[in-house]
Amino acid sequence: MKKTIITVVGRDTVGIIARVCTYLANNRINILDISQTIVQGYFNMMMIVDMNDSSKPFGDISDELAQIGEEIGVVIRCQREDIFKSMHRV
Amino acid sequence: MINIFEVNETNEMIEKENLDVRTITLGISLIDCITDDLDKLKENIFNKITVKAKDLVTTGREIEKEFGIPIVNKRISVTPVSIIGASACKSPDDFAQIAGVLDEAAAKVGVNFIGGYSALVSKGMMKAEEMLIRSIPKALSSTKLVCSSVNLGSTRTGINMDAVRLMGQIIKDTAEATKETDSIGCAKLVVFCNAPDDNPFMAGAFHGVTEADAVINVGVSGPGVVNTVLKKVRGESFEVLCETIKKTAFKVTRVGQLVAGEASRRLDIPFGIVDLSLAPTPAVGDSVADILCEIGLECVGAPGTTAALALLNDQVKKGGVMASSYVGGLSGAFIPVSEDKGMIDAVETGSLTLEKLEAMTCVCSVGLDMIAIPGDTKASTISGIIADEMAIGMVNQKTTAVRLIPVVGKGVGDKAEFGGLLGYAPIMPVNQYSCESFINRKGRIPAPIHSFKN
Numbered sequence A: 001m002k003k004t005i006i007t008v009v010g011r012d013t014v015g016i017i018a019r020v021c022t023y024l025a026n027n028r029i030n031i032l033d034i035s036q037t038i039v040q041g042y043f044n045m046m047m048i049v050d051m052n053d054s055s056k057p058f059g060d061i062s063d064e065l066a067q068i069g070e071e072i073g074v075v076i077r078c079q080r081e082d083i084f085k086s087m088h089r090v
Numbered sequence B: 001m002i003n004i005f006e007v008n009e010t011n012e013m014i015e016k017e018n019l020d021v022r023t024i025t026l027g028i029s030l031i032d033c034i035t036d037d038l039d040k041l042k043e044n045i046f047n048k049i050t051v052k053a054k055d056l057v058t059t060g061r062e063i064e065k066e067f068g069i070p071i072v073n074k075r076i077s078v079t080p081v082s083i084i085g086a087s088a089c090k091s092p093d094d095f096a097q098i099a100g101v102l103d104e105a106a107a108k109v110g111v112n113f114i115g116g117y118s119a120l121v122s123k124g125m126m127k128a129e130e131m132l133i134r135s136i137p138k139a140l141s142s143t144k145l146v147c148s149s150v151n152l153g154s155t156r157t158g159i160n161m162d163a164v165r166l167m168g169q170i171i172k173d174t175a176e177a178t179k180e181t182d183s184i185g186c187a188k189l190v191v192f193c194n195a196p197d198d199n200p201f202m203a204g205a206f207h208g209v210t211e212a213d214a215v216i217n218v219g220v221s222g223p224g225v226v227n228t229v230l231k232k233v234r235g236e237s238f239e240v241l242c243e244t245i246k247k248t249a250f251k252v253t254r255v256g257q258l259v260a261g262e263a264s265r266r267l268d269i270p271f272g273i274v275d276l277s278l279a280p281t282p283a284v285g286d287s288v289a290d291i292l293c294e295i296g297l298e299c300v301g302a303p304g305t306t307a308a309l310a311l312l313n314d315q316v317k318k319g320g321v322m323a324s325s326y327v328g329g330l331s332g333a334f335i336p337v338s339e340d341k342g343m344i345d346a347v348e349t350g351s352l353t354l355e356k357l358e359a360m361t362c363v364c365s366v367g368l369d370m371i372a373i374p375g376d377t378k379a380s381t382i383s384g385i386i387a388d389e390m391a392i393g394m395v396n397q398k399t400t401a402v403r404l405i406p407v408v409g410k411g412v413g414d415k416a417e418f419g420g421l422l423g424y425a426p427i428m429p430v431n432q433y434s435c436e437s438f439i440n441r442k443g444r445i446p447a448p449i450h451s452f453k454n
Helices: A016-026 A058-072 A082-088 B004-016 B038-052 B056-067 B092-109 B127-141 B161-177 B184-188 B223-231 B238-267 B288-295 B305-323 B341-348 B354-360 B379-396
Strands: A003-011 A030-039 A042-050 A074-080 B021-028 B071-078 B113-120 B146-154 B158-160 B189-193 B214-220 B271-275 B366-374 B400-407 B415-417 B424-426
Touching: A003 A016, A003 A058, A003 B004, A016 A030, A016 A042, A016 A058, A030 B004, A042 B004, A058 A074, A058 B056, A074 A082, A074 B056, A082 B004, A082 B238, B004 B223, B021 B038, B021 B056, B021 B238, B038 B071, B038 B092, B056 B071, B056 B238, B071 B092, B092 B113, B092 B127, B092 B146, B113 B127, B127 B146, B127 B161, B127 B184, B146 B161, B146 B184, B146 B379, B158 B161, B158 B379, B161 B184, B161 B189, B161 B379, B161 B400, B184 B189, B184 B400, B189 B379, B214 B238, B223 B238, B223 B288, B238 B271, B238 B305, B288 B305, B288 B341, B305 B354, B341 B424, B354 B366, B354 B379, B366 B379, B366 B424, B379 B400
Parallel strands: B021 B071, B071 B113, B113 B146, B146 B189, B214 B271, B366 B400
Antiparallel strands: A003 A042, A003 A074, A030 A042, B021 B214, B146 B158, B189 B400, B415 B424
């Protein structure tokens, strides 16, 4: 299973998680783990997800999530887990 | 499992500290293109490059998107053209036609540079190699994407001073041929001692004859990341300083290794090497000079500069070696002047001179790089500067290079503008005493003795 990391960073507001999770559910993307903190008033969330059952290409999901981020005033990024594992695990 | 702090650390490196993969360079052998018919040769070269590299740029973009890491350049290196064209080319103009084909092929597949318009003449020159060298001014002034390099010496062979003398004049002629654009042709031309076969960086990349048919080499970067992390260890001991650089170099290089592996798998082309480099850009915060200042110098060029650079270069290699399965290329800190804001500032304030830069090249990757000098500098003086740098490489068993730009119509106090990643450079003064009688001697400097190291 290839895991993907979704990060959401921006000013805290109502419904950020709901909006992102709805999109993921509609696209058959399974959430494996969520962690969230508020740093200096900024909303900071990371999700580990499994996209194996989604029929959309990675690039489209990434673009659509970025678009949702723009609509609700946060930055949403979608990256393969490998880059973080490479950097932080020997 | 990966945690939010690790994710944030990586993303801050990318967003705020200019972490990127500097280049994916696809090396392509042109040996099977060789024929004695020039038109057929040109056709073979065009076809081989455009078939092998057709997916390079799109694959690079896919990897960028999926991992969220910028891959700044996608490039191609080919077998030294002096070998490929030796049978078909009867004049320098014939060689220049091959440069035109390389330019067309590079434009077609969408890469931003193609290297390998090269000759390896460390001991002697074939007729074809001399013709290629003589064609360089025309080749570089009539193409946009072609880069040229000439290997003039090595630890095993000594220095080919006939070629050094010729290159002094060729650099002048290339400057003259591109004088409308601040002699930018010279920014695409580099001379080497001990040139590596697998260097992914321009202008010196070529696909050595020791290499496979095609290979993926990757150059990483990240001066901004090292600089940021060093701010946290101000005043600490050398031990802490060195450990911090090593750990950071490890992280940066792991990203390069990941990208190299992915590119290799997706393109079905073997992975060659990762070049463990600290390659600056003119962007603020992406400077090797700033790292040296963070280590403790008021300005680059101050006493201590060479030692600080030696330390930095060594730790980058030590950290990077464990992060990659194969390391090669030029590996180390680059100190180009025009491509590094901190170096430009140090030259402008008068702290950094050509002589100090030469000393710095003894302990770090490559050499006198992207240095603008007065346009009226004599060819023999340029050859003298080249000979000095080649001697450093030859004796110290390391790669050294020279990329000088004698900017036509400009002198000390002026600036040369190259644009983009090539940046801009203040014209640096050159020692005015002559070395003409030295350079005019014929033949070569013998290889150095490999014992009695003092």
